[in-house]
Amino acid sequence: MAHEVLLVEDDKSIATVITEALRDEGYDVTACDSLAARDALLAARRFDVMLTDVILGDGDGLESIGRVRDAAPDMPVIVLSAQNTLDTAVRASDSHAFEYFPKPFDLDELAQAVGQAVANRPSASSADGDQDSALPLIGRSPAMQGVYRMITRVLRNDLTVLVTGESGTGKELVAEAIHELGARKTGPFIAVNMAAIPHDLLESELFGHERGAFTGAVTQQIGKFEQANGGTLFLDEIGDMPAEAQTRLLRALQSGRIRRVGGRQEIGVDVRIVAATNRDLEPMIADGRFREDLFYRLNVVPIHLPPLRDRREDIGALVRHFLVQASEEGLPRRQIAEAGISALSTRRWPGNVRELRNVVFRLALLARDEVIDVTTIEDCLPQENMGNPHDAREVFEVALTDWLKSNRPANGSLYHAALASFERPLFEHVLRETEGNQLRAAQMLGINRNTLRKRLSDLDIAPEVFVRRR
Structure with missing residues (x-):
């Protein structure tokens, strides 16, 4: 007997494509276009798996997931959404959805997910409810969808995460999102920038020290590991750690225990580690500057943040978000014309999202009119970062030059x-x-x-x- 699939989708063309694809795979598909029709079908029949859109004509498919759980508590749910934000991905995860697919998606992968859902039939609990969190990551580009999906996959476990990406892409925001949306959100979030701490003080900063451990240690100090106990420890710029500190960090990750500098007693700590770097660690491993075993201990779940030039379609949303931030921090309230968004989208942005934020704050301060237009942007910003969209070779050479300046791979x-x-x-x-x-x-x-x-x-x-x- 064919497995029964319930499809809740109000876009007729998408519903037709999905229905035909799943029927070709041997599934018996029943499609409806509203929550009311969905609830009536669930009351009358048993389905093996449900695929649902989020925004429907008579409500929100995720907000009403509780009714689905009441009617079919063991039925896997696959969420399909054009609302491609981190908030939607997290809400899908919070609702214990079997899988989340941002639109558009690959039909073969969708069919594969349906097959896995039918085979596994995981038990599902009631929805935890909607969490209206102030999420810091913004963007609906394809590049960001992979980031959102990876974040949702690590929220209900304590696997170590390694976030990679250029400076200014928002690596700490990913760490904060994993903490604030995960099971450790009630615990502390402690961030350490390895590049900002002198090498001879790094071990004391991480593990603490006892009184008299070294000159100047006049009192006992609790290190970041102990401060983060029960929460998340974010190790930024992990590639800047000296070799000796790498050894001690590896030992702490392996054993879950640390020893303060100058101390004799080992102390158990319960922390989730999120590390980040803008360096390519593999060449550093090859020439002995980074421990290979530490890399594999940290790189359990890799999340790569794309540079802003690879997600230019997000620039408009980011600019509007930063204009709101600027007004909240006391700068004049501004809006931006679509032509202004287009002008900003042609810039190189070597400093990525951080540079874009600083530019938007500058525009909010210096603009003479309420609406920021192209003239305002040209008056307020230097021209050296403006790309020439008509000279593809020049754009490529600029990108290559930027890469060579920001990367120092081994000989x-x-x-x-x-x-x-x-x-x-x-x-x-x-x-x-x-x-x-x-x-x-x-x-x-x-x-x-x-x-x-x-x-x-x-x-x-x-x-x-x-x-x-x-």
């Missing part, structure tokens, strides 16, 4: 490091051109489809986000 590894850096935007561009069709993408690239799939998996690129629905 003999520059070629491979540069290729690895430019591989992601190349694959994303080809997937965008082919609308997520992996066979056509592999043909365009001149590589085997299996090779493409492996590289996409290694780079954590989800091809389904590039699929365009008509």
Whole structure:
């Protein structure tokens, strides 16, 4: 007997495409376009899995998930949403959804998720309720969707996370989101910037010290590990740790125990570790500057934050968010014209989101009119970062120069490091051109489809986000 699938989707074209794809896989699909129709079907029939949109004509598919749990407590739910924000991804996770797919998505992966849901049939509990959290991460670009999905996957466990990305991309915001939305949100969140602490004081800062442990240690000091007990310890710029401190950190991660500098007694600590770096750690491992075993201990769940140039479609939302922030901090209330957004979107943004925020605050302060337009931007900002969209070669050379300035790979590894850096935007561009069709993408690239799939998996690129629905 075919497995029964309930599809709740008010976009008829999307509902038709999903229904046909799942029926081709052997599923018996019943589609409806409202919460009322959904509730009536659940009361009358038993379904093996439900796929639901979030925003429907008569309500919110996630807010009403409690009624679904009452009617079918063991039925897996897969959430489909065009509201591609971190808030939606977290709400889907909080509702114990089996999987969350931002639109557009890959039909093959959706069918695979349906099969896994039917096979596993995990028991589901009542929804925890909607959490109206002030989430710091903003953007609905395909690049950010992978970040949101990875964050939701680590909220209900204590796996160590390594966040990578250029300076200014928001790595600490990811750490804060994991803490504030996860099971440790009632505990402390302690952040340590490894690059800001003198090397000879780093171990004392992390593990604490006893009185008299060294010159100047006139009192006992509790280290960051103990301060973060029961919560999250964010180790920023982990690539700047000296070798001896790396050894002690590895021991603490392996044993869950630390010893203060100058102390004899080991102290048990219960902390979740989120580390971050803007460096490529693998070349540092190759030339002995970073411990390989520590890297694997930290890199349990990797999350890569894209640079702003790879998510330019998010610039408008970010600018408007920062204008609100600026007014809340006492600067004049401003708006921005669409032409102003377009002008800002052509800039190089080597400082990423942090630079964009500073620029927006400057515009809010210096603009003469309430609405920021192109003239205001040209008057207030230097021109050296303006890209020339008509000169593709110049834009590419500028990007390469920026990369070379911000990366210092070990001797003999520059070629491979540069290729690895430019591989992601190349694959994303080809997937965008082919609308997520992996066979056509592999043909365009001149590589085997299996090779493409492996590289996409290694780079954590989800091809389904590039699929365009008509």
